[in-house]
Amino acid sequence: MSELRSLLESARYLSREECEALAKRALGFITTADAARVNITSGSRGNTRFAVNQVSTGGDNFDTAVTVTAYAGRRSASSTTNQLDDPGLQQAMATAERLAKLAPEDPEFMAELEPMQYQAGRNWSEATAALDPQGRADAVRAITAPAKQAGLISTGYLDARAGATSVANSKGLFAYSRSTASALTTTVRTPDGSGSGWAGAAHHDWARVDAASLGARAAEKARHSRNPGAIEPGRYTVVFEPTAVGNLVQFIAGALTARAADEGRSFFSKPGGGNKIGAKVVDERVTILSDPFDADVAGAPFTSEGLPTQRSVWIENGIVKTLNYDRYWAQKKSVTPTASGGSLKMNGGTTSLDEMIASTQRGLLVTRFWYLRPVDQRTILYTGLTRDGTFLIERGKITRAVKNLRFNDSPVFMLNNLEALGTPVRVSASEDGGPGQAIVVPPIKVRDFNFTSLSDAV
Amino acid sequence: MIVRTRIDASESTGYCVGSTRRQFVKTTSVAAAAIAGLAAVPSAARAAAHSALPLSPSLGDPDIKALAQVALDAARGAGATYADVRFAHNRTQLLFTREQRVQGLTDNETRGFGVRAIVNGAWGFAASREISRDEVARVARQAAAQARANSGTLVRPVVLAPVTPTPDGTWRTPIEIDPFSIAIEDKVGLLLAANAAALKGGARFVNSNMFFLREEKSFASTDGSFIVQTIYRTQPSMTMTAVSSDMSDFQTRATNEIAPMGRGYEHVRDARLVENAARWAEEAVQKLSAKPVEVGRYDLVLDPWHLWLTIHESVAHPTELDRAMGYEANYAGTSFVAPPDAVLGKLKFGSSLMNIRGDRDQPGSLSAVGWDDEGVRPERFDIVKNGIFVDYQTTREQAVWLADYYKKSNRAVRSHGCSYGQSWADVQFQRMPNVSLLPGEKDLSWDDLIAATDKGIAIMGDGSFSIDQQRYNAQFGGQLAYEIKGGKIVGMLKDVAYQMRTPEFWGALDMIGGQKSYRLGGAFGDAKGQPSQSNAISHGCVPSRFRGVNVINTGRKA
Numbered sequence A: 001m002s003e004l005r006s007l008l009e010s011a012r013y014l015s016r017e018e019c020e021a022l023a024k025r026a027l028g029f030i031t032t033a034d035a036a037r038v039n040i041t042s043g044s045r046g047n048t049r050f051a052v053n054q055v056s057t058g059g060d061n062f063d064t065a066v067t068v069t070a071y072a073g074r075r076s077a078s079s080t081t082n083q084l085d086d087p088g089l090q091q092a093m094a095t096a097e098r099l100a101k102l103a104p105e106d107p108e109f110m111a112e113l114e115p116m117q118y119q120a121g122r123n124w125s126e127a128t129a130a131l132d133p134q135g136r137a138d139a140v141r142a143i144t145a146p147a148k149q150a151g152l153i154s155t156g157y158l159d160a161r162a163g164a165t166s167v168a169n170s171k172g173l174f175a176y177s178r179s180t181a182s183a184l185t186t187t188v189r190t191p192d193g194s195g196s197g198w199a200g201a202a203h204h205d206w207a208r209v210d211a212a213s214l215g216a217r218a219a220e221k222a223r224h225s226r227n228p229g230a231i232e233p234g235r236y237t238v239v240f241e242p243t244a245v246g247n248l249v250q251f252i253a254g255a256l257t258a259r260a261a262d263e264g265r266s267f268f269s270k271p272g273g274g275n276k277i278g279a280k281v282v283d284e285r286v287t288i289l290s291d292p293f294d295a296d297v298a299g300a301p302f303t304s305e306g307l308p309t310q311r312s313v314w315i316e317n318g319i320v321k322t323l324n325y326d327r328y329w330a331q332k333k334s335v336t337p338t339a340s341g342g343s344l345k346m347n348g349g350t351t352s353l354d355e356m357i358a359s360t361q362r363g364l365l366v367t368r369f370w371y372l373r374p375v376d377q378r379t380i381l382y383t384g385l386t387r388d389g390t391f392l393i394e395r396g397k398i399t400r401a402v403k404n405l406r407f408n409d410s411p412v413f414m415l416n417n418l419e420a421l422g423t424p425v426r427v428s429a430s431e432d433g434g435p436g437q438a439i440v441v442p443p444i445k446v447r448d449f450n451f452t453s454l455s456d457a458v
Numbered sequence B: 001m002i003v004r005t006r007i008d009a010s011e012s013t014g015y016c017v018g019s020t021r022r023q024f025v026k027t028t029s030v031a032a033a034a035i036a037g038l039a040a041v042p043s044a045a046r047a048a049a050h051s052a053l054p055l056s057p058s059l060g061d062p063d064i065k066a067l068a069q070v071a072l073d074a075a076r077g078a079g080a081t082y083a084d085v086r087f088a089h090n091r092t093q094l095l096f097t098r099e100q101r102v103q104g105l106t107d108n109e110t111r112g113f114g115v116r117a118i119v120n121g122a123w124g125f126a127a128s129r130e131i132s133r134d135e136v137a138r139v140a141r142q143a144a145a146q147a148r149a150n151s152g153t154l155v156r157p158v159v160l161a162p163v164t165p166t167p168d169g170t171w172r173t174p175i176e177i178d179p180f181s182i183a184i185e186d187k188v189g190l191l192l193a194a195n196a197a198a199l200k201g202g203a204r205f206v207n208s209n210m211f212f213l214r215e216e217k218s219f220a221s222t223d224g225s226f227i228v229q230t231i232y233r234t235q236p237s238m239t240m241t242a243v244s245s246d247m248s249d250f251q252t253r254a255t256n257e258i259a260p261m262g263r264g265y266e267h268v269r270d271a272r273l274v275e276n277a278a279r280w281a282e283e284a285v286q287k288l289s290a291k292p293v294e295v296g297r298y299d300l301v302l303d304p305w306h307l308w309l310t311i312h313e314s315v316a317h318p319t320e321l322d323r324a325m326g327y328e329a330n331y332a333g334t335s336f337v338a339p340p341d342a343v344l345g346k347l348k349f350g351s352s353l354m355n356i357r358g359d360r361d362q363p364g365s366l367s368a369v370g371w372d373d374e375g376v377r378p379e380r381f382d383i384v385k386n387g388i389f390v391d392y393q394t395t396r397e398q399a400v401w402l403a404d405y406y407k408k409s410n411r412a413v414r415s416h417g418c419s420y421g422q423s424w425a426d427v428q429f430q431r432m433p434n435v436s437l438l439p440g441e442k443d444l445s446w447d448d449l450i451a452a453t454d455k456g457i458a459i460m461g462d463g464s465f466s467i468d469q470q471r472y473n474a475q476f477g478g479q480l481a482y483e484i485k486g487g488k489i490v491g492m493l494k495d496v497a498y499q500m501r502t503p504e505f506w507g508a509l510d511m512i513g514g515q516k517s518y519r520l521g522g523a524f525g526d527a528k529g530q531p532s533q534s535n536a537i538s539h540g541c542v543p544s545r546f547r548g549v550n551v552i553n554t555g556r557k558a
Helices: A002-007 A016-027 A086-102 A133-149 A211-224 A242-254 A258-262 A327-332 A353-358 A411-416 B028-035 B062-077 B133-153 B184-200 B266-271 B273-288 B304-319 B396-408 B446-451 B502-507
Strands: A035-051 A054-072 A075-081 A153-169 A174-189 A196-203 A235-240 A288-290 A312-316 A344-346 A362-376 A381-394 A397-401 A405-409 A418-421 A425-427 A439-441 A444-454 B082-098 B101-119 B122-128 B169-172 B205-221 B226-243 B250-254 B296-302 B356-359 B381-385 B434-437 B455-467 B473-485 B488-494 B496-501 B509-512 B519-528 B533-541 B544-553
Touching (some): A196 A211, A196 A362, A242 A439, B062 B101, B062 B133, B205 B273, B296 B446, B304 B356, B304 B473, B304 B519, B502 B509
Parallel strands (some): A235 A362, A344 A439, B434 B533
Antiparallel strands (some): A174 A196, A381 A397, B082 B205, B101 B122, B473 B488, B519 B533
8 A cells, every 4th residue: 555655646736936947937938028927727636436336436636737828018829838847838928918919908907916915725734635535535435335235226426536727927927826615415315216315515624524424415315216206297395405405596796787787787787877786685684795804715815926825804784885897897887896806705694494394384395506607697597407405394304305307487586585594604605516616505494486397306 | 417517697606506516616628628517527627629730649640549449458367258448539629708898718629538448247338538558448348347346246247249340430410610720810800790790689798608628539449440530619609698787687598499410510610600790689678578378278389499499308318328328317317118018119208200210320419420429320211210219329239138029029129329528527428419409391381380380389499408217308488489379479478387197198198390401409418327417419409380289487576
C-alpha cells in the first residue's frame, strides 16, 4: 500500500507565491495594452463512480489555466491557455492584445480595480484535500457493502476538488484563495426495479460527509418506495424535504439580476417600469441571503474582477431587499456593486418534518426533483418531476409510495403558499451530483403545489 | 439530457441556471465554456485556443507518437492488461454581443492528455496538462494504480469486444472555411449588423453569439492503434427579446433553426443572420399578442428544429445501454427500454413509420468522426426498425453484454463506436452518436402535413424541455406555435407545451416528411456521466405529425 500511496498524490494546486510569480510573468509580456488582468485557476479533481454495487470508473486530473484580459483604451479581449511556460504566456498576452485592438469600443467599459483588501476565505478543508483514490474507494465501500448485503443495488458518485484561484492586474491588484469542495450522492434501487431511494451531501469539508449514513438513508427510501401507486395529478399540500427546497429555491437566486429586472425581462421587473426592490414577493417568514463568510455556505472571498465579496440579503421577511448589480449597472444606478460570492441560505422555522407530516390530512412527501427546466421566466415557472422517494400522507401519516409526478409551478408561488418551515440544513441540490453551489435550506410545508401529470418512471 | 447556460440577459453577474457551475460568474472564459456546452469541465480544463497560434507541435508528429508509447509501456509495466492514451489540443473562440455592444471576445486553448487502464478487470483513469516524458509515465502509472484501488469492489471484470487495430489513421471534419482564418473584425461586424437589423425589426433587446472549436486529438492503445483526428464545430446564434410597451410582458425568440454543426465558417455564412434578423424580431413581437392556447388534445405538426430534441430525450437517451443496465442511475437515470433481453427485437417503441438510426458519419453532423475515443470505426446501425426496438448504443465494454443477442441474430459482437470523452481531462464512456428519424417513402413536405391536418398545432423550434429519469413522461414547448384549422395555419398561439408518454407519443406518429424535408438539429450541451460530461450530437429528422397529444397552457400571472 505504501507504494500505491506514493503514486496517488494528494491535491495539487498552485500556492500563493506560485500564482503571484505566474501572474507577474504573464503581465510582464504586455507590449501594447493600456491595462491587463490575469485570472488563474489551478487544482486537482478526483472522482469515483460506482454502479451495481462496485466502482465503475474513477479519475484524477490536475490542471492550471491562465486567462489574460488585455485592454486597448475602452476595448478588451481575453485569451486562455494552460501552457504556462514563457512562450505560452507570451502568446496568450499577444493574442488578447491583438483581439482587443480589433474589438469595438465598449460603451460599458469599466476600468480595472485598484488594489483591494480581502478577508480570508473559509472554504478550505485539509480532510478534503487529503482524500485520495483509496480513501474514496473506502467511502464507496461503506455504501456498496451494506447495499449488497441487503439485496439492494447501489449506484453513486463521489467528487472531491482542491484548488486555488487568483486575480492580478496591471494596477497591482492581487488576490489569492484556496478552496475545497466535495459531494457524495447515492441512488439505491430494489432489484425488481420498483423502488428507488436517494441521499446526498455536499460540503467543502469532507469530514462533514458521512457515507454510511447516506447509504442507509437511500436504502431505507428504496425499500419504502417499492410498488408505488397511482394518484390523480392536481394541487396538493406538499411536505418538501430540504433537498427538494434547494432544488427549487436556487431558481429564485438565478433570477436576481438587477439589470434584467430594470429592462423589463424578469420576474423582478415592476409592471410600468423599474424593479421590485421594496415589494413583498413571498411569505413574510422567508429570508434568503448569500454570505461567502458563513462557514455553512462559505464561498469565494473575491470575484473574478477582484472585487471583495460580501453578505447580500436578497429577500428579508418576504420583501425584496436588493438585486444583483454588476459594476457597470451599479455605477449607472448609483448603488454599490453586489459581489455576493454565490452561495445561498434560506432561514427556517421550528416545525420538524415529522410535525409537518402529522399536521397533514392529505398530501405528499417529496424527497427531491429531477430535470428542472424553465418554462416561463416571467413567473420563474419551472417544470420537472419528483424522483427517488415520493409518498402519500393521509391523516397525519405516510401511508404508501406513489408514482412520480410532473409539476408546473414556481418557487415564488411555493413560498407564498407556505404553511410551515423547519430547521435549515446544508443540501446537495446540484443536478449532476457535483458539489455545486453551497445551499442551506429548511424543509417546508406548502399548500396547492401544482402537479400536472403522472410518470411511470421509478 | 441537455444543459444550457444562458448568457443573454444575465451577463456580468451571470447566474448559470441549468449549468453545473451554479455560481455567480463573470469571466468570459466561463461564458465560453458555457456556450460550448463545456460547463461541466473543471474550470481549469476548459477547452480552448489561440487564433494567432499555428498548430504546433502537431499532435500527429513523431514526438507525440513516442510519448504515447511511453504511456502505454508505463501502464503495462504497472500491471495494466489494456491501456489507451489520448492527447488533445483544443482551440475555441467565442464572441458574444448584445445590441450594439461586444460583451466578450475570447480565444482559448488547452492541451493535455489522459490515460485509461485496466488492472484486475477494473478501470482507472488519470490526466494532466503537462506533456512531458516523465509526467506521461507518472500519469500512466497513476491510472494503473487507481484501477488497482478500484478493483477492490469488483463484481464483474471488464471484458472488451474485439477491435481491428488502426496503426496509422487520420480523419478531419470536411469544412470549406477554417473559422479561425476569418478576421475578428468581420465576425464582430456581422453580429453587430444582425443586431441592428433585429432592433430595427422591433426587438427591444438582442443577443448574438458565435462559437468555434477545433480539436486535434491523437489516440493510441495497447491494441496497436495510433489515430490522429481534427474536429471542427461551429454555431452562430441569436435571441431576440420583445417587451410590451407597459412593461407587463416579455417574449423571446431564439434562432434554433440554426443548429450547431460539424462545419466551418460556411455555416455562419449560410445562416444569413443579417437577412433573417428582422423577421425573427417580428416573431418575438408577435408573441406578445398571440392567443393563449386552450388546453386539450391536438394533432401536432412538429418541424425538425423542434423534433430533434424530442428524439434526443425520448429515443436517443433510453437506448443508451449503460442506462438500461443501471450504470447511470444516480444522475441521468435508467431506461424504460430494459432489461435488454426482454426488449431487444420485441418492444414496440412507436408506429411502423418510426425508423431510428445511429451513425457518426452524416456530413455536417456533430458526432461525425473517423474513429471513436477507443479506436473503433463507427458503423451505421438501426435502433428502431418499423416501430420495433432492435439495438442499443454501445462501446467495446458494452457490446459484450449483448453477446447472446448478437449471436442469436447472427451478428458480430462489435462496438457501435459510441465512446467519447469531452476533453483530455475526462474519461471516455458511452455517449450517443447522431440518432436520427429516417424520412418516409412518400415525398411529403411541411406544407403537405399542415394541409392534411384539420384541428392541430404546428410547433417550430425547441423551447422548454424536461423528461423523467426513465424517459417515459416528457414535456416540451417550442419557439413558435400556430393554430391549424381545416388544413391552414390561422394564427399564432402562446404558452403552448405538450405532455407525453414516450411509447404512446411515438405510437401516435401517423405522417412524416420525405427525404427533401430532412434536416439536422442538434446541441453542444448533451450532459451525462459523473462528473458530468458534455457531448455534441446532431439528430436528423423530418416534419412529423402526432395524433391527439395533450397540450397544456403554461402561462400564469405573477
